[in-house]
Every structure is written in structure tokens, then in C-alpha cells.
Amino acid sequence: MSNGETGNKPAMRIALMAVLTAVVVVFTLLVRVPTPIKGYISLCDVVIVFSAYLFGPWVAAIAGGLGTGIADVIGGYAQWAPLSFLIHGLQGLLIAIIARSPVKGNVAADSPLIRLVIAGVVGMIVMAGGYYLAGGFLYGFEAALVEIPLNLMQSGVGVVLGIIVSRSVLKAYPPVRSLAL
Amino acid sequence: MTSGTFIAGRGMLYLFDARAKLLTVLALCVMVFLPLRPLGLWVLVAATVLGAWHATGLRQALQPLRAILFLLVIMILFTPLTYRDGSAVLRVGSFVLATREALENLNVLVARFMGITYLCTLFIWTTPMADINLAFRWYGLSYKAALVFTLAFRFIPSIAESFVMIQDSHALRTSEQQEISRGTVHLTDIVPTVTSALVVALKSIPYLAMSLEHRGLGRRERRTSYRRLVARGGLFTHFLLSVMIPTVFFLVFNTI
Amino acid sequence: MKHMIEVRDLSFSYREYSGSQRLRPLLSALDLTVKEGERMLILGPPDSGKSTLSRILCALVPRHAEGELSGVIRIAGEDLVATEPWELTRAISLVTQNPQEQLMMTTCADEIAFPLESLGTDRDTIIRRVDRALETWGLTELAEVNPQELSGGERKRLLLAVTDAIDAPVWIMDEPFDDLDELWRARLMDHLTNAARTVLVFASRYLDEFRGSFDAYGRIHDRRISFGAEERIVIDFERESEQLFTAFEEPGNIDAQRRLAARDLTIIHARRSASSAQPFRLRVEDFHIDSGEVVALVGPNGAGKSTLSRVLCGLDPCEEGSLTVDGERVNQKQLQVRVGYLFQNPDYGIFLPSVREEIGWSLRRRKDLSPQERERMIIDCAALFHLDPDENPTMMSYGGRKHLQAAVYHVLDRPFVIIDELDSGVTYAAAFEIVALLRSRGAAVVVITHDRTFAKNLAERQYRIIDGRVVETEVGS
Known part of the structure; x- marks a missing residue:
């Protein structure tokens, strides 16, 4: 009797989504890196990229969307929550789909670097573009332009760190693979 | 880090059923994008700010404004500079700082953004997270x-x-x-x-x-529920209110 | 009489992620029979497989932990091979050692209601049972409070309340008396003895409350369980886990006498807690530690032991007063590189794939070391703490991770080290060794504990926190 492969583990999926959502919330609100331009940028994208590289499209979409949405609500930007849910959800979903490894038993993080980077860049475009459009409708396209470089930088940092961190986590905590499959 | 967003306070908003309240907030958020007179938008802003003031006190009520201040400044600086059409009202030498149309546009954008901000904030301040969750479940x-x-x-x-x-x-x-x-x-x-x-x-x-x-997740029995939403005075009344508020508002302030 | 738990020839190995071995055997050829209505106590040192066995009995392992299981397990006559964990909710309840692992909801009432909702219990019955369970375990006031804001003891009581509300015929309890104060230990013992249910309790310390309270006694050793009369089991168990204290060696040559002293400190800590909205104040009139000393810091849960420690190692500021090292005033940053702090959870410091890299990371900025010297230091340090340099730290046993945590500070050679709750989760012998190794280079060691026996046998001096004041008291009082 060995542990059966996932299949029949609905609780596992729920647990994965819930914990990673909470990690995204914490990284959005708590972990900040100083930047010269606008004070701080958040590291939520690192977790979204990480989730996409390791746990696939659905977990990444829920963790990214729900996590940033909840963070907006807690952080006092409730009006952004539905938009963050859609934008970061789509970001996670697309990164995971593009980066997905064709080899059975591999996670996306095992894919060639170039593939991870391409996926990450698509994620950056979705994120920065999504906020530009959303911002345009909410408070005018002129003001929304200001945020594009900041968002590109934040999501770019997310891709670079996401690649490094997903590899270091795979090494430091090998059972993560059994969570991912 | 505290993860609660509910703020204990007073007033009708706390008695408003979460399901109906959610519908009202959504309807009003959509409505601000419809053709309304700017006065209407500012009435909405005033109503939500006063609502927040009444429910949670002035200090708390000003907090969302502080949170969006940075964005408001950017809007005020950038919108007139990039919106060039129309008749000039402000100029430095020969350079047009702002046109009438740009300022009118800015007025609408600011009121709309503040309105949405306060609507969403009021909802999460006056509704316990468990109730929001139950409301989502009620909606499917x-x-x-x-x-x-x-x-x-x-x-x-x-x-x-x-x-x-x-x-x-x-x-x-x-x-x-x-x-x-x-x-x-x-x-x-x-x-x-x-x-x-x-x-x-x-x-x-x-x-x-x-x-x-x-703890039994995965069992075949139908889950029962310990918590449930209770709308005092009947759920119908609450939903009637949530339809009437945006409708009346629109009828008074629309520009069609 | 019916057998409620029946285990024949059980073997279990965890999957290994490093080294040449593919599997790490934990239990082998283990037999266990618990009859209906029987109360059984099984003693076993930390990391001997108690928690794993209790999860195996609930069909949770190897489902959720990679490993191999063989043998026959029957719960109330049903073979576990064909059973999913959720089918056992009505039959068996587990209380795990660390309450955090089992808590899922955002209010205490919801936590108790969750399994009843799963069982399809009607709403009126749920409300009644939730109220009764809250009352029995002294949590009525906390019904709407987030379990994350509770103290360790309150969390344990909440899990007991959940278990009570389900009212399953079989209870498996992993160190249930941990975290509970004397009053609640007695209540729990009462509760276990007066109800007609089958109870299997695992413990790594033999407590006075246990004497004569169980129908059967066993201990885990050599990967299986042996049974016998209470006295025999307890004597063998205590001998094996070396709980009989050995004399504590004096440290070798200490190069320099150093002293960390705190005078007239006031620490104010904004505390977010269910039970008190008041900010927390701690007064320290005179606290000092000298090279080579072992000092105990004791006090009830929530007294401020960690708060004081965080100020001493420079993580938090103090409101007023002075902190000095060797008579000179030091600021927070200076304290951070002089005072080590071993958090209770060793995982906070672990992030690299091998013990070698983990220990070496602390030396990475030491420009004065050649690569050979550095490697020598790492290997020596690992050997001293019985660590395999190639092992994966995250996957080591709890005791192994505690040793690694200590090794990291040993290699940093901090003159002062504070250790938080060292005695929980490792044997006394292992705890003693860790303190001895840290002290061997002359470090002054502060040990935070609420175990009187441990403090008495280990420490030369003792500080106690009473009502927000830190005072020096007799050791072991």
C-alpha cells in the first residue's frame, strides 16, 4: 500500500488554493521592496509566478486573483478588488498555461528557461495592460499611463524572482512535487 | 496583521441584508458610468461619505480618501495636460494649462472614482466577512x-x-x-x-x-449550515430597497 | 469485547529525498489492540512515530505524506485499506499535538460546527452541541473570536471542544496535555475517565496526572510498541529516553568573560489579543547573563518571555532603560550580531537544500576564511551536532532540525544565545546536549521554558516573569 496518486483528493486542491491565496495576500501587504520612484513595490507577483510554475493554471488563477483581491479589500482599496481579481487571475492562468511542461510528471518550473521567460513576459503584459485599461475607465487614460512603468517593473521583478525562487523551493523542499501533481 | 475588515458601528447600513446590500453596491457602481449630471455624482459621493461618517466616525470616514489621495493628485495633474480640445480657461503665457472640457471631464472622473471607492469601502466596513461569504453562496x-x-x-x-x-x-x-x-x-x-x-x-x-x-469534507451527505443570513423585516423588503435606491437616483439625475 | 483499534504487523517508512536510502523506516512489525471502552496510554520519545501512527489510524497517512505502509489495520472492524478519511469522521477523532495543524475556521463556533455540518447534522442540533462544547471547555466568551488570536492552551481546548461535539466512539490524542495548565489537565483527565469511549493517548513525557488513570500502558521503542504494567513501562521509558538527568559538564576554557545586562527596562508591546485590549508592559529592573552561564527564563504562557527575548537580541526596541554588553551601551543592530535567538520553530531559518549549505550560509560573509577552512568548520560543526552534511534540512526530523538550528549559531560563535522552548519536541537528553554544545565555546545561554524539572536540572540561575515584572528567583521554583 503506497500513497495513491492524487486523483481523488479534492481537499488537497482546496488546501493548495487557500494557503497560496493567503501567501499572496501577505506578500502584497507585508513584503515590500524599496524603489527609487514610488516608494515601494509589492512582491505579490513573485508568488503568482511561483504558483503558476509549480501548481498549474487553476491554482495560480485563484491564488493570484483572490489573493490580490483580498489584499485590496484589507489594504483599503476595495474598489480595486474585482479588477485585481480578474487581472491577476488572468496573469496566473496564462503564465501557467504557456509555461506548462509537456513532459509527464514534470512541473512547469522544469521547462526550459526561455519558455518560463516568455510566459512571464506575457504575464507582465497582461498585468500592466489590464491595470491600464481598468484605470482608464476608472479615472481616465491619461492618469493611468503613469502606472504602466511601475506595473511593468513590479511584474518583471516577479518573473525574475519567481524563476529563482521556484527552483530554490524545489531543491529545499522536494515533496512540493507531490503537492503539485 | 489584522485580516478583519468589518468595523463595528451604528446605523441602518448594518441592518441592511448582505445579499441586498451587495446588489445595491453593484448597481450603483455600474450606474456611475451611465450618463448622469455631475451634480448627481457628487450627491452620491456626499451620501456615501456622510454614511461612512455616521457609521464609523469622521476619522475613519476620511481614511479611504487618504488612500486614494496620491491617485487624485495624479489625475488632477495629468488629465488637463493631456486633454487638449476645447476652449482654454487657464493659461500660462501662450501655453494652455486647461480647457473647459478637460476640467469638466476631470470633475466627472474624480467624482466617479470617489463614489466607487466609498461605495465599496462602506460595503466591506458594514458587512461581516462571514455574511459576505454567505451572500456569495446565496448568489450561487x-x-x-x-x-x-x-x-x-x-x-x-x-x-x-x-x-x-x-x-x-x-x-x-x-x-x-x-x-x-x-x-x-x-x-x-x-x-x-x-x-x-x-x-x-x-x-x-x-x-x-x-x-x-x-472533519468530513468529501462525505456524501448534504452539508448542513450552522450560519445563515437573516433579513429583518423580510428579504423582499430589502431587495425592494436595493432596486429602488439606484432607480430613483437615476431618474433624478440622468441627462437623457 | 469488540476491538475498536486493531493493528497487525504494521510497518511504515517515509520516503527519503536525499542520500542513498530511498526509504526511512519509522515503524516496523507493530501490533496494537485497543478494546471497546479501553483507555490506553502509549509513551514514546519525540520523533518515535507517535504522530505518524495516530495519522495512519485515521487513514490520513500515507495518503498525505509520501511513504510506504504495510500491515492490517481495522477500526471498529472495518479494514482501513478500503476506507477514505472522511468516512471515519463519525467513528474516530484525532487531536494532534500542534493545534495549529487542525484549525481551519475564522471563529471558534464555526470550528466546532464544521464537522457537524459535514455529517449533515440538523441546524438546531448543531447550535445546541456547539454551545455545550464551548461551555464545557470554557470558551463561551470566545465563541466569535478568531482561533488565531487564542493562546496555545485555548487552542488546545478548542480542539477538545470540536472533538467533544462530534462525540465519536474512538478518540486518538497526540500529547493532549501539552499547553494545558493544571486545572484543564485535571478536567481533561476527568473527561477521559468518565465517558464510555475508547481512548488512545500518546505522550512523550510521563505526567503525574497519568498515574493509575489508564487501563493499559505501552511504550514505543525499536519501531514497535511493547505493553506491560504501568510501573514497568514508565521505568523502561524513562531509562531509554535518558530522562534521568546526568551531571552537567563545566565549559572548557573561556577566553573572555562577557556580560549582557539590562537595567530598568520598560518594554511596551502592542498586543492584539482576544482577552485583553490593553497594551502589554514589562518591567526589567536588573537582568544579566555572563559567559558560560545557563540561565532559565520562566513564567506562564503569555507572560512576556518571548517579548523580553526579542528586545535582548535587538529585534524589538525597548521604551526606556539601558542594555549593555561588557559595560558598554549597545543599540539594536549591535545586539543582533551579539545575541543569537533560536526561535521555537526551527523552520524559520531553513531554506537551503543541504545541511552543508545551511551552516555555510552563516559564514558566507567571512572574508578571512579560505574555502578549505570554511569547509573544515562546516564539517566539524555538523559532526558535533550529529548532522549529515548532505541531508536535506527541511526533510529532517524535528529533533534534527533543532540541532541544525543550534549548529548555525554555534558556527556564528555568538557570545550570548537565547533558546525558546527547547524542551518541547526533543528529549531532555537532546536538549541538554544542545545547551552543552553552545556553552562549550563560552556562550551564555538563556533557556526559555515552562517545565520546572527541566529548568531545575539545567540552569544555574533563574529569572521569572510575574505580573509584568522580571525578577530573579530560586532555580526550579
Whole structure:
């Protein structure tokens, strides 16, 4: 009797989504890196990229969307929550789909670097573009332009760190693979 | 980190059923994009700010304004500069600073943005998270999705706490003096801290899955519910209100 | 009489992620029979497989932990091979050692209601049972409070309340008396003895409350369980886990006498807690530690032991007063590189794939070391703490991770080290060794504990926190 492969583990999926959502919330609100331009940028994208590289499209979409949405609500930007849910959800979903490894038993993080980077860049475009459009409708396209470089930088940092961190986590905590499959 | 968003206060808003309240907020948020007179938008802003003031006090009521101040300044600076059509009202020498149309546009954008901000904020301040969750379920959200939401709130405080401890633990492991300030991660320490934080969080996942299954998630019986929403005075009355408020508002202030 | 738990020839190995071995055996050829209505106590040192066995009995392992299981397990006559964990909710309840692992909801009432909702219990019955369970375990006031804001003891009581509300015929309890104060230990013992249910309790310390309270006694050793009369089991168990204290060696030559002293400190800590909205104040009139000393810091849960420690190692500021090292005032940053702090959870510091890299990371900025010297230091340090340099730290046993945590500070050679709750989760012998190794280079060691026996046998001096004041008291009082 060995542990059966996932299949029949609905609780596992729920647990994965819930914990990673909470990690995204914490990284959005708590972990900040100083930047010269606008004070701080958040590291939520690192977790979204990480989730996409390791746990696939659905977990990444829920963790990214729900996590940033909840963070907006807690952080006092409730009006952004539905938009963050859609934008970061789509970001996670697309990164995971593009980066997905064709080899059975591999996670996306095992894919060639170039593939991870391409996926990450698509994620950056979705994120920065999504906020530009959303911002345009909410408070005018002129003001929304200001945020594009900041968002590109934040999501770019997310891709670079996401690649490094997903590899270091795979090494430091090998059972993560059994969570991912 | 506190993960609660509910603020205990007074007033009708707390008695408004979460399901009907959610509908009202959504309807009003959509309505601000319809052709309305700017006066109408400002009436909405005033109503929501006063509502927040009444419910939670002035100090608290001004907090959302502080949160969007930065954006408001950018809007005021950039919108007139980039919106060039129309008749000039402000100029420096021959350079047009702002046109009438740009200012009118700015007026609408600012009122709309403030209105949406206060609507959403009021909703989450006056509705307990458990009720919001029940309202989503009433509108058809699956139990499992609602459960992910609840579980995420369970884990936010403990992950935040462990993150602070991890930062501290790494700070104490350096062999020389280093600048350390709470809430700020230095570039060289990002990878170690983030890796530890993720590993600690990931390690809790199998335990959570075990606990969910041990407590019966997956059983064939229909789940019963301990909590439920109770609309005082009947749910119909509440929904009637939530339809009437946006409708009346629109009838009074529309420009069609 | 019916057999409620029946285990024949059980073997279990965890999957290994490093080294040449593929599997790490934990239990082998283990037999266990618990009859209906029987109360059984099984003693076993930390990391001997108690928690794993209790999860195996609930069909949770190897489902959620990679490993191999063989043997026959029957719960109330049902073979576990064909059973999913959720099918056992009505039959068996587990209380795990660390309450955090089992808590899922955002209010205490919801936590108790969750399994009843799963069982399809009607709403009126749920409300009644939730109220009764809250009352029995002294949590009525906390019904709407987030379990994350509770103290360790309150969390344990909440899990007992959940278990009570389900009212399953079989209870498996992993160190249930941990975290509970004397009053609640007695209540729990009462509760276990007066109800007609089958109870299997695992413990790593033999407590006075246990004497004569169980129908059967066993201990885990050599990967299986042996049974016998209470006295025999306890004597063998205590001998094996070396809980009989050995004399504590004096440290070798200490190069320099150093002193960390705190005078007239006031620490104010904004505390977010269910039970008190008041900010927390701690007064320290005179606290000092000298090279080579072992000092105990004791006090009840929530007294401020960790708060004081965080100030002493420079993580938190103090409101007023002075902190000095060797008579000179030091600021927070200076304290951070002089005072080590071993958090209770060793995982906070772990992030690298091998013990070698983990220990070496602390030396990475030491420009004065050649690569050979550095490697020598790492290997020596690992050997001293019985660590395999190639092992994966995250996957080591709890005791192994505690040793690694200590090794990291040993290699940093901090003159002062504070250790938080060292005695929980490792044997006394292992805890003693860790303190001895840290002290061997002349470090002054502060040990935070609420175990009187441990403090008495280990420490030369003791500080106690009473009502927000830190005072020096007799050791072991």
C-alpha cells in the first residue's frame, strides 16, 4: 500500500488554493521592496509566478486573483478588488498555461528557461495592460499611463524572482512535487 | 496583521441584508458610468461619505480618501495636460494649462472614482466577512469556492506572523552588522526569506488537507449550515430597497 | 469485547529525498489492540512515530505524506485499506499535538460546527452541541473570536471542544496535555475517565496526572510498541529516553568573560489579543547573563518571555532603560550580531537544500576564511551536532532540525544565545546536549521554558516573569 496518486483528493486542491491565496495576500501587504520612484513595490507577483510554475493554471488563477483581491479589500482599496481579481487571475492562468511542461510528471518550473521567460513576459503584459485599461475607465487614460512603468517593473521583478525562487523551493523542499501533481 | 475588515458601528447600513446590500453596491457602481449630471455624482459621493461618517466616525470616514489621495493628485495633474480640445480657461503665457472640457471631464472622473471607492469601502466596513461569504453562496458560489475564501482568511494572520519571524531569524544569522528595518526586504536577503516563507507555508498544506478530510469534507451527505443570513423585516423588503435606491437616483439625475 | 483499534504487523517508512536510502523506516512489525471502552496510554520519545501512527489510524497517512505502509489495520472492524478519511469522521477523532495543524475556521463556533455540518447534522442540533462544547471547555466568551488570536492552551481546548461535539466512539490524542495548565489537565483527565469511549493517548513525557488513570500502558521503542504494567513501562521509558538527568559538564576554557545586562527596562508591546485590549508592559529592573552561564527564563504562557527575548537580541526596541554588553551601551543592530535567538520553530531559518549549505550560509560573509577552512568548520560543526552534511534540512526530523538550528549559531560563535522552548519536541537528553554544545565555546545561554524539572536540572540561575515584572528567583521554583 503506497500513497495513491492524487486523483481523488479534492481537499488537497482546496488546501493548495487557500494557503497560496493567503501567501499572496501577505506578500502584497507585508513584503515590500524599496524603489527609487514610488516608494515601494509589492512582491505579490513573485508568488503568482511561483504558483503558476509549480501548481498549474487553476491554482495560480485563484491564488493570484483572490489573493490580490483580498489584499485590496484589507489594504483599503476595495474598489480595486474585482479588477485585481480578474487581472491577476488572468496573469496566473496564462503564465501557467504557456509555461506548462509537456513532459509527464514534470512541473512547469522544469521547462526550459526561455519558455518560463516568455510566459512571464506575457504575464507582465497582461498585468500592466489590464491595470491600464481598468484605470482608464476608472479615472481616465491619461492618469493611468503613469502606472504602466511601475506595473511593468513590479511584474518583471516577479518573473525574475519567481524563476529563482521556484527552483530554490524545489531543491529545499522536494515533496512540493507531490503537492503539485 | 489584522485580516478583519468589518468595523463595528451604528446605523441602518448594518441592518441592511448582505445579499441586498451587495446588489445595491453593484448597481450603483455600474450606474456611475451611465450618463448622469455631475451634480448627481457628487450627491452620491456626499451620501456615501456622510454614511461612512455616521457609521464609523469622521476619522475613519476620511481614511479611504487618504488612500486614494496620491491617485487624485495624479489625475488632477495629468488629465488637463493631456486633454487638449476645447476652449482654454487657464493659461500660462501662450501655453494652455486647461480647457473647459478637460476640467469638466476631470470633475466627472474624480467624482466617479470617489463614489466607487466609498461605495465599496462602506460595503466591506458594514458587512461581516462571514455574511459576505454567505451572500456569495446565496448568489450561487459553490461551497468549495466559499471554503477557499474562509480558509484563506484563516491563514493570513499566521503566514504574516511567520513571515515576520523568518525575516527576524534571517536577520540574526548574518555575520556582520546590516541595516534592517521591519517590512523592508533587502535585495540580497529576498531569496532566502521568500524561500523559507514559501516552504513554511507549503508545509502546512498537507496538514490542512488532512484536517479537512478528517472533519468530513468529501462525505456524501448534504452539508448542513450552522450560519445563515437573516433579513429583518423580510428579504423582499430589502431587495425592494436595493432596486429602488439606484432607480430613483437615476431618474433624478440622468441627462437623457 | 469488540476491538475498536486493531493493528497487525504494521510497518511504515517515509520516503527519503536525499542520500542513498530511498526509504526511512519509522515503524516496523507493530501490533496494537485497543478494546471497546479501553483507555490506553502509549509513551514514546519525540520523533518515535507517535504522530505518524495516530495519522495512519485515521487513514490520513500515507495518503498525505509520501511513504510506504504495510500491515492490517481495522477500526471498529472495518479494514482501513478500503476506507477514505472522511468516512471515519463519525467513528474516530484525532487531536494532534500542534493545534495549529487542525484549525481551519475564522471563529471558534464555526470550528466546532464544521464537522457537524459535514455529517449533515440538523441546524438546531448543531447550535445546541456547539454551545455545550464551548461551555464545557470554557470558551463561551470566545465563541466569535478568531482561533488565531487564542493562546496555545485555548487552542488546545478548542480542539477538545470540536472533538467533544462530534462525540465519536474512538478518540486518538497526540500529547493532549501539552499547553494545558493544571486545572484543564485535571478536567481533561476527568473527561477521559468518565465517558464510555475508547481512548488512545500518546505522550512523550510521563505526567503525574497519568498515574493509575489508564487501563493499559505501552511504550514505543525499536519501531514497535511493547505493553506491560504501568510501573514497568514508565521505568523502561524513562531509562531509554535518558530522562534521568546526568551531571552537567563545566565549559572548557573561556577566553573572555562577557556580560549582557539590562537595567530598568520598560518594554511596551502592542498586543492584539482576544482577552485583553490593553497594551502589554514589562518591567526589567536588573537582568544579566555572563559567559558560560545557563540561565532559565520562566513564567506562564503569555507572560512576556518571548517579548523580553526579542528586545535582548535587538529585534524589538525597548521604551526606556539601558542594555549593555561588557559595560558598554549597545543599540539594536549591535545586539543582533551579539545575541543569537533560536526561535521555537526551527523552520524559520531553513531554506537551503543541504545541511552543508545551511551552516555555510552563516559564514558566507567571512572574508578571512579560505574555502578549505570554511569547509573544515562546516564539517566539524555538523559532526558535533550529529548532522549529515548532505541531508536535506527541511526533510529532517524535528529533533534534527533543532540541532541544525543550534549548529548555525554555534558556527556564528555568538557570545550570548537565547533558546525558546527547547524542551518541547526533543528529549531532555537532546536538549541538554544542545545547551552543552553552545556553552562549550563560552556562550551564555538563556533557556526559555515552562517545565520546572527541566529548568531545575539545567540552569544555574533563574529569572521569572510575574505580573509584568522580571525578577530573579530560586532555580526550579
